[in-house]
Amino acid sequence: MTRWVAGVDGCPGGWIAALRRLGEAGPVVVRVVPDLAALCDGPEAPAVAAVDIPIGLPERVGAGGRTAEQLVRPLLGPRRASVFPTSARAVVYAPDYTAAIALARTGGLQPFAPSPPANAIFPRIRAVDALLRRQSDLRERVYEVHPELAFASLNGGVPLAAPKRAPAGAAQRRAALRRAGLPEEVVEAAPPRGAARDDLLDALVALVVAQGLAAGRGLSYPDPPERDAHGLPVAIWTLPPTEARS
Template structure:
């Protein structure tokens, strides 16, 4: 992927990681992406400037109620992912995401869902990061046009002619070398040189985080060119007017 292939703005793919957020960014004219880790999402947004297109693997847009297994975006992409469906967590209604404790989140999620559903621990651990982005989008309408939600496994599926990845990135919590290699090969076929991954992830991030942020970079590039679609195809907006959709 070279700067000659991109529009005249910074493209950024982002994934949550142990230290905060890992960003893989390509600036106009550059031939190789840069990798940075940020503690706060607001610092990441400030670093790449007001014209950056940012694709992030984190739920954006929180409905007041949910029907079925999570928000509309989760339900829209699961059928495409086969054995990789387990990577798509069900995100509950806004009140649950804004709760301070897991018990409170479960109680509020049940009140705001049909049928009543509690919150998985995996989803609950994302809530702090979801709130980081949500607070920025509530405060700045302009950001809503350039920060989009994506999902790495669905992004890989889209880039792989709508065929989900055959192997997982992780097995029982440990990085799976075969799954990483399969994804690096696919990323290379779309312009990110496999040598880019040779040094491994930066401190505070894991190899699967680096790979996911990289595919999100490709989604940012597709979005900047007007090539992405929303899932679901006719998404809703939340009470603040924030779009509730995964882009791919």
């Protein structure tokens, strides 16, 4: 039975997944799937999946978010704003944005209101949270990553200067993916329907991290990972810069 590793990022069509056979330097398969459950239960179910989504929700949280976010943010220089603080579980599960803001302000759960971009991914966070709580075996296979941290690791620990949607930023990210050993044809490919070009690049860098995790070369913030009230790991994973550049 073929085993896979996957890098996964949210996209307008659902989730974009970049998959490769475990332990091989072969082609990369890219597809858009409706949800993470469809990927984890499908014929290409990954042994390791690196996903750009918060995993593990705090019951209460401070201004800087989870420990993972507080540790990663200073490493990213001009890209630090891309690491937003994850809200408390009750806020993430609020029925709508108005209720989430009200709960954040009055419930004593956190000292900040969720931003519109954070609120936009609450449904994805809830879906992944529910999946990992329901299928406990996935907790050791699905890892949280952050693309900007992963790209910094591929750049020797130095965050990329240009934003990812700028032409220069996209070029920097493609160059980093080539150095990491991904095939030219997938690095330069147009994204599949339902995904944007930056979604593809983020999924590909998550795949690079997934390959390292499968080989036992992962680095977590914090180390060791924390656990939330439901036993889900709470950490952002990447590769050590020396490993990422090899």
